[in-house]
Structure formats: structure tokens, C-alpha cells
Amino acid sequence: MSGACTSYVSAEQEEVRGFSCPPPGGEAAAVFCCGFRDHKYCCDDPHSFFPYEHSYMWWLSIGALVGLSIAAMVLLAFIVTACVLCYLFISSKPRTKLDPGLSLQMTGPKEVLPGHQGTNTAVTMEVPMTKPLRQSSPSLNP
Numbered sequence: 001m002s003g004a005c006t007s008y009v010s011a012e013q014e015e016v017r018g019f020s021c022p023p024p025g026g027e028a029a030a031v032f033c034c035g036f037r038d039h040k041y042c043c044d045d046p047h048s049f050f051p052y053e054h055s056y057m058w059w060l061s062i063g064a065l066v067g068l069s070i071a072a073m074v075l076l077a078f079i080v081t082a083c084v085l086c087y088l089f090i091s092s093k094p095r096t097k098l099d100p101g102l103s104l105q106m107t108g109p110k111e112v113l114p115g116h117q118g119t120n121t122a123v124t125m126e127v128p129m130t131k132p133l134r135q136s137s138p139s140l141n142p
Helices: 056-093
Strands: 032-036 039-043
Touching: none
Parallel strands: none
Antiparallel strands: 032 039
16 A cells, blocks of 8 residues: 555446545545555555545444344344244143043953854954944854
8 A cells, every 4th residue: 555546447447547645635644545446545544445434334333233233123022922922822722631532442251152162262342332343254154
């Protein structure tokens, strides 16, 4: 960074001729050439990257902080609302057990006929409010 800015091509694709710092009629403390390849200017701080006053950048920072704070509050309000609604939905449900379906009841033991002793026997169960099954195969009937 020196006091002489070389010529460059601006962002609008216009050629800007080189100039020396400080420019005639400009600020006497702006003795450095600052900026980028497509925008050069005279400044008093050799580490300056933007042609803005620091107070302008400070207001951008305050605006960004305010915007981020508002966005964070809206997000927090959304999350809290979602949690409250979920809690209300769950707590409004009745606290009964799930319906397991039909209940099965065992009947008493059946007498084993004398001709069927030693053969496989099965335990029978009755399901309330159902019709008994009819055997359709004649070979299964005794």
C-alpha cells in the first residue's frame, strides 16, 4: 500500500486511470492507496478494506445483531409453542390401556372317549360372540 494507485478496470468494466494519494482537494491524511482490483481509493488506514467510515460499519453490525435477535426470539417462540401444543395433545388423551381385541376363555376339560385314549387331544377354546367352525371335510368327522 503506497500513495500511488495504479490504473484498474472497475466493476462496470470502465478503465480508471491511476492517481496519487492524497488526491488534489481531498483529505490530507489519506496518503495510502486502499481497495480491491476493481475499486481503489485513498485512505488514511493502510489496513482498510472498505471505503466506509467505521461508524457506518458499526451501524451495520447493530442492525445485524437486532435482526438476529428478533429471528432468535421468533424461533424460540415457535419451539415453545410447538412443545406446549404437543404436551396439551398428549395430556388430553384418555389414560386407558390399549384394547387387546377379543379375550380368549378356556373351557373346562372334556371327557376323553374310551376309543380315543392314547391319541392326540387338543385343548379347545371358546371365543365369545363367534359362531363355531363347521368342518367341511368328511374325513375329519369321527
